[in-house]
Amino acid sequence: MPKNHPRQSMQVVAYLEALAGNIRRLRMKGNLSQIDLAKKAKVGRGVVQAVEQKRRISIEQLIKIAIALGVEPPDLFLSGEEREEITFKFKLLMDKFSDKIPELKEIKK
DSSP: OOTTTTTSSSHHHHHHHHHHHHHHHHHHHTTTTHHHHHHHTSSOOOHHHHHTTOOOOOOHHHHHHHHHTOOOOOGGGOOOHHHHHHHHHHHHHHHHHTTTTTTHHHHOO
């Protein structure tokens, strides 16, 4: 367990790790520095640093970061495996229903 959270359960630590990893991944995917993301989210750079280091930030700050990254706040807590499973199931549904719903063909492109 990270030393900043000695009394936290392993489940809490797993969520903190997923949160930190997802924010960093999305920030880097968008070619944003920590300063860029902080400005876009209207939070201090220390907030972005804190969350990426698995330290506490406020719910309001988390929501601002999610909005700046273009995702829903709950999505930031998904592990890599959960994201892959959702993507896989979504693609299966798209394949199954794209013939029946013409609008889905546009999404697939």
